[in-house]
Amino acid sequence: MSLKDIADSLKEKKQSSADNTIPINKEFVGHGENINMRIHTIPALKLLHVNIPMGYINAINEHIDNVIIPNNKSFADGLVGQINQDKKSAQLDFPFDTEFGQEFQKFMEMCGTTYLQKAHDRQSKAEAFQCWTVHSYAGDYNPFHSHGVHTRAGLSCILYLKVPECIEQNKNKETMIKLTEATGQCDGWTQLIWGQNTRKELYELKHQEQEYILPIVGKLIIFPHWLNHQVMPFFGEGERRTLSCNFNVYDTKEESMKYMSEREKRIYESEKK
Numbered sequence: 001m002s003l004k005d006i007a008d009s010l011k012e013k014k015q016s017s018a019d020n021t022i023p024i025n026k027e028f029v030g031h032g033e034n035i036n037m038r039i040h041t042i043p044a045l046k047l048l049h050v051n052i053p054m055g056y057i058n059a060i061n062e063h064i065d066n067v068i069i070p071n072n073k074s075f076a077d078g079l080v081g082q083i084n085q086d087k088k089s090a091q092l093d094f095p096f097d098t099e100f101g102q103e104f105q106k107f108m109e110m111c112g113t114t115y116l117q118k119a120h121d122r123q124s125k126a127e128a129f130q131c132w133t134v135h136s137y138a139g140d141y142n143p144f145h146s147h148g149v150h151t152r153a154g155l156s157c158i159l160y161l162k163v164p165e166c167i168e169q170n171k172n173k174e175t176m177i178k179l180t181e182a183t184g185q186c187d188g189w190t191q192l193i194w195g196q197n198t199r200k201e202l203y204e205l206k207h208q209e210q211e212y213i214l215p216i217v218g219k220l221i222i223f224p225h226w227l228n229h230q231v232m233p234f235f236g237e238g239e240r241r242t243l244s245c246n247f248n249v250y251d252t253k254e255e256s257m258k259y260m261s262e263r264e265k266r267i268y269e270s271e272k273k
């Protein structure tokens with residue numbers, strides 16, 4: 001998809017997605033005039049969730065088993081993951097220069113570009129420039145970090161490819177993460193962190209700034225590259241296998257000029273000549 005195609009598709013007028021008007025109890029409506037109330041929400045973070053069909057997940061795992069693992073090209077020197085507790089623990093390069101890799105790159109870029117358009121109304125294109133797999137076993141973990149990209153905006157993602165039974169057994173509790181009572185419920189979960197608010201601040205009418213993601217095979221999440229995250233260790237049999245990519249973001253001219261003053265636009269145009 002070219003940048004022009006993306007720009008054209010965004011020109012179609014969007015219908016208002018939600019009516020936030022709050023109905024008022026009639027006893028409070030006086031003087032013959034209606035009172036309008038609405039909630040104005042200012043978002044802090046948007047994620048794209050994609051459920052990838054098992055047929056494609058199986059093909060990706062097959063490619064990893066037959067090509068990526070035998071090639072055994074470590075990607076660990078650029079990653080913070082402490083993935084070393086098992087002889088099969090590894091963080092491996094997943095190059096895009098094979099036939100399978102090229103097709104997969106196109107799929108991921110379609111997802112990334114969709115995120116930019118739908119979550120941020122942005123006439124831009126996501127280009128995946130690096131990709132790696134993480135093969136974690138009992139005791140492996142990934143400390144607090146974010147990802148780097150080469151453009152002003154950027155995206156990252158996590159695709160869950162294999163989830164051990166000891167993590168998956170918590171899938172019915174996806175929205176009920178319990179940190180008290182030493183339940184181990186968050187073992188192997190990914191924690192997203194975009195601020196410092198904790199439960200105490202929720203009581204003060206602040207909003208959540210952390211979220212736990214339960215790994216489920218086939219789940220892909222795409223997020224801005226600056227989003228801090230970490231992965232808790234787990235303690236049980238089996239492999240927790242994920243794949244991540246980083247994306248550069250290329251803006252259209254219109255998008256690049258969106259927030260510029262008239263003077264900045266003139267300078268931008270003259271520098272482009």
Ligand SMILES: [Fe+2]
Nearest residue numbers: 145146147229
């Ligand atoms: Fe990461």
